[in-house]
Amino acid sequence: MLVTCEAILGRGKEHAKWQATSGVSYKLHRNFHVTKAVMDNWLFYKETCPKSVISENENTIVFTDDIPCSYLSQLMERDGVVVEESESKFIFKFETDGSLKAADVLSYVLQRLEKRFTILMESLSD
Numbered sequence: 001m002l003v004t005c006e007a008i009l010g011r012g013k014e015h016a017k018w019q020a021t022s023g024v025s026y027k028l029h030r031n032f033h034v035t036k037a038v039m040d041n042w043l044f045y046k047e048t049c050p051k052s053v054i055s056e057n058e059n060t061i062v063f064t065d066d067i068p069c070s071y072l073s074q075l076m077e078r079d080g081v082v083v084e085e086s087e088s089k090f091i092f093k094f095e096t097d098g099s100l101k102a103a104d105v106l107s108y109v110l111q112r113l114e115k116r117f118t119i120l121m122e123s124l125s126d
Contacts, residue, residue: 015027020100029089032063038126045071066091 034042040050042061046053049069054062065072075081098104 020096020105021094022097023095024094026090029086029091030065031084031086032075033082033084034061034063034075035080035082036060039078045075098115100112 034045036042036059045057045063046061048071049063049067051067052063052065052069052072054064056062063069063072063075076083094102094105096105
């Protein structure tokens with residue numbers, strides 16, 4: 001597929017809502033599958049990062065780093081831990097300058113993206 005794009009200078013009326021956001025970032029959704037029999041201090045991570053526990057059974061416990069917990073980065077290169085990164089799920093973060101609520105900015109962005117993707121799909125079908 002070949003895509004040709006053109007940048008056009010916009011006006012404040014069109015882009016004013018975007019000025020309320022700053023510090024935009026994203027990362028891949030990531031799960032840590034810990035085998036309890038191999039990693040003996042798994043209970044430390046469960047107690048230190050309780051909100052990061054997704055599931056648990058008698059053999060394994062699964063953590064996610066979607067909810068920040070600084071200790072989970074220690075699991076990256078440990079024996080008994082399988083790190084699963086999703087290529088289709090992303091965690092987006094952004095800050096606002098206070099002029100709009102984060103929920104209002106997100107709502108506007110989603111509506112705007114839907115309109116732009118519709119225009120893109122219509123132009124591709126022509």
